[in-house]
Amino acid sequence: MSNILQVLGTGLVMSLGVLCAQQNAPQEKPAETPPPATAATKKENPVKAAPEVLAAAKKIFGYDCAMCHGANGDGKGDLVESMKLKMKDWHAADALGGISDGEIFDLIVKGKDKMIGEGDRLAPAKVWGLVHYVRSFPKKSAN
Ligand code: HEC
Known part of the structure; x- marks a missing residue:
């Protein structure tokens, strides 16, 4: 037993x-x-930079991004001082040089530090439009 x-x-x-x-x-x-990179990190931008895509992105940028990044991407938005943000001026040719389209996509969706991500508030196609729009600043004049 x-x-x-x-x-x-x-x-x-x-x-x-x-x-x-x-x-x-x-x-x-x-x-x-480490947290796995999402599929988007290595993705090419699947959306064409058509005028209407850029126009829609410009609108979104105006009310979701300009308060920090500045309406023309110079990094001088209204919140920069009060939030003590360190912003880049995207007109500098190399400001976005080291970051891929997929990484910008992820950054817009997930955010980074004091930048709050859009999460699922924006459809992926709109986010890709913003990627084009953000990339278009160095080609424009600083004003
Ligand atoms: C609350 C302020 C704030 C808002 C709103 C904001 N950002 Fe940002 N963003 C930042 C800050 C701060 C950084 C730098 C983060 C870091 O590298 O620490 C940044 C970084 C970036 C970068 C990487 C390149 C760089 O300049 O460092 C991109 C691209 C970007 N933001 C795009 C956007 C887009 C597109 C929107 C709107 C959908 C947006 N951001 C809204 C604050 C903001």
């Missing part, structure tokens, strides 16, 4: 150990692996 109890007991301890190990494994993983 005591033998059976012992076997049962050992079995219980072992299966508990396995259970714990299984529970611990997935908890440890996210801490070690």
Whole structure:
């Protein structure tokens, strides 16, 4: 009888150990692996920079982005002082040089630091339009 109890007991301890190990494994993983880049990071802009796309993006930019980035992308929006923002002037040719279209897409959706992302408030096509629009500033004059 005591033998059976012992076997049962050992079995219980072992299966508990396995259970714990299984529970611990997935908890440890996210801490070690960096958040996966979304598919968009490597994506080319699937939307054409047609005049109506840029016009729609300009409108969105006016009410969602200009208060920080400035209506003409110079980084001198109304909120810059009060929020103590460090903004880039997108007319500088290299301001957006190191960042891919997909990264700009992700940034607009997810935000970064004090910039709040659009989340799902904007349809992806509109976000891609904004990517074109943001990229168009260096080609324009600073005024
Ligand atoms: C609350 C102010 C704020 C608003 C609103 C905002 N941004 Fe930003 N944005 C920032 C800040 C601050 C950074 C710099 C983040 C960093 O690198 O730390 C930034 C960075 C960026 C960048 C990366 C290049 C750069 O200048 O550093 C892009 C592109 C961008 N924003 C686009 C947009 C678009 C498009 C919108 C509107 C949909 C928008 N932002 C709205 C504050 C804002």
